[in-house]
Amino acid sequence: MSKMSDVPDVLVIGGGIVGLSIAYGAARHGAHVAVLDESELDTDPARDTSSLIWLQGKAAGPAAQARWRRESARQWSNFDRALCADAGTAPLLHQPGGFFFCFSDEDLHRRAELMQSLQDSLDGDYPFEMLDHHALKARLPDIGPEVVGASFTPMDGQVDPVRLLRALHECCERRGVTIHQDQHVGSIRQVQGMFQLRTATNVWRARKIVLAAGLDNRRLAAHVGLLMPVFRQRGGRVLISQPIAPFLPYPTNTVRQLQDGSICFGDAVEDAGLASASLDSMGEMVLQGLRTFPHLGRVHLKHSWQAPRVGAPDGSPVWQASQRCPGAFVVTGESSVTLAAAHAMRLAPWIVDWTQSDALESTLADAVLDAATPGLGAPDKQPLLMLDRSDQTAFPVLP
Numbered sequence: 001m002s003k004m005s006d007v008p009d010v011l012v013i014g015g016g017i018v019g020l021s022i023a024y025g026a027a028r029h030g031a032h033v034a035v036l037d038e039s040e041l042d043t044d045p046a047r048d049t050s051s052l053i054w055l056q057g058k059a060a061g062p063a064a065q066a067r068w069r070r071e072s073a074r075q076w077s078n079f080d081r082a083l084c085a086d087a088g089t090a091p092l093l094h095q096p097g098g099f100f101f102c103f104s105d106e107d108l109h110r111r112a113e114l115m116q117s118l119q120d121s122l123d124g125d126y127p128f129e130m131l132d133h134h135a136l137k138a139r140l141p142d143i144g145p146e147v148v149g150a151s152f153t154p155m156d157g158q159v160d161p162v163r164l165l166r167a168l169h170e171c172c173e174r175r176g177v178t179i180h181q182d183q184h185v186g187s188i189r190q191v192q193g194m195f196q197l198r199t200a201t202n203v204w205r206a207r208k209i210v211l212a213a214g215l216d217n218r219r220l221a222a223h224v225g226l227l228m229p230v231f232r233q234r235g236g237r238v239l240i241s242q243p244i245a246p247f248l249p250y251p252t253n254t255v256r257q258l259q260d261g262s263i264c265f266g267d268a269v270e271d272a273g274l275a276s277a278s279l280d281s282m283g284e285m286v287l288q289g290l291r292t293f294p295h296l297g298r299v300h301l302k303h304s305w306q307a308p309r310v311g312a313p314d315g316s317p318v319w320q321a322s323q324r325c326p327g328a329f330v331v332t333g334e335s336s337v338t339l340a341a342a343h344a345m346r347l348a349p350w351i352v353d354w355t356q357s358d359a360l361e362s363t364l365a366d367a368v369l370d371a372a373t374p375g376l377g378a379p380d381k382q383p384l385l386m387l388d389r390s391d392q393t394a395f396p397v398l399p
């Protein structure tokens with residue numbers, strides 16, 4: 001990419017869900033976009049589980065972050081329509097709302113408080129219901145006697161993450177995004193407004209770059225003057241059963257039924273909060289599923305899947321823009337499926353249209369980082385207060 005005509009408007013580093021969502025959104029918005037990734041597209045069929053568009057966690061997070069999640073949930077059907085039209089595929093999204101089950105009165109009470117605080121932080125614009133056992137049984141007749149109640153919000157949904165990645169890849173290519181694999185970005189510098197990124201075989205140039213390299217964002221962000229508080233978190237695990245007859249049309253915090261009828265046990269529900277905190281073993285994950293739906297005791301387990309999560313110590317997604325190197329943006333998300341629609345439909349156009357003269361005083365990045373308080377168990381104990389707050393500009397604040 002040495003000729004100026006080859007220089008993309010936006011160069012995205014990382015071709016995971018975050019990077020491809022932003023690349024796709026930027027290309028739809030008319031930008032010339034390229035993606036660099038150090039490896040091949042990861043569509044391991046073992047990942048063929050379900051990923052959630054999940055708004056029921058992180059209630060205590062900053063309101064700005066909650067607005068992004070709500071916005072994304074609302075944008076998901078538009079995003080899905082765009083992906084289907086571009087890739088010519090069947091819809092990916094199933095968004096009937098989701099249940100979070102509680103197993104004691106105390107849990108149910110705390111859950112109600114959490115949901116209320118989330119609704120309050122969103123000026124009341126966050127629909128949810130609290131259901132006791134009987135109300136829940138009327139909707140989900142198979143629940144067991146140990147389930148005391150549940151919270152429900154109509155905004156939750158699920159998608160198959162492997163189909164999502166494939167669709168994003170396909171749509172990016174159809175929108176003219178060039179995806180270069182086997183390109184590990186080693187260093188980044190900005191010279192007279194132009195970024196230069198070195199890989200083993202090339203020097204890549206662009207006026208705007210988006211770092212979406214998962215855990216490696218932490219290293220790469222330092223090259224553009226930002227501290228990125230992301231760490232490898234406790235791994236997410238799921239267990240998948242043989243298919244059974246359909247009985248569960250909703251995503252939940254304990255089990256989900258996938259399109260082929262198989263049952264997915266475990267904490268694919270990010271931010272599952274109360275219940276998942278104790279799910280330390282595969283056995284406990286299954287037990288929790290059986291407490292919810294006792295008839296699942298008859299299913300045969302097929303395989304398990306495990307992967308580390310990447311995120312800030314409190315699990316928040318992190319968005320930053322560099323002031324020292326204007327035009328460099330960093331996006332890391334532990335909720336990249338939930339946030340994919342907002343990344344593509346809101347954030348990417350904003351990055352494409354961003355100019356250096358744009359006001360810098362908005363607050364989303366600050367709010368997100370405010371949530372990443374020290375002492376929350378960052379593995380290497382790096383004090384997050386080291387963040388150079390003057391070196392962050394912000395992303396657009398959603399209404």
Ligand SMILES: Cc1cc2nc3c(=O)[nH]c(=O)nc-3n(C[C@H](O)[C@H](O)[C@H](O)COP(=O)(O)OP(=O)(O)OC[C@H]3O[C@@H](n4cnc5c(N)ncnc54)[C@H](O)[C@@H]3O)c2cc1C
Nearest residue numbers: 014016017018038051052185214216236334335336337338
């Ligand atoms: C078990 C499990 C269940 C989950 N469930 C949900 C869910 O239900 N809902 C939800 O919203 N989220 C869920 N998540 C979280 C979500 O999957 C993650 O947010 C997502 O995988 C992270 O995507 P990413 O694009 O940021 O990172 P990655 O997928 O890690 O992608 C980063 C990419 O950058 C590339 N890269 C890295 N370094 C470099 C470099 N130096 N140069 C070039 N390329 C580089 C890598 O090759 C990779 O392709 C779950 C995660 C796990 C583990």
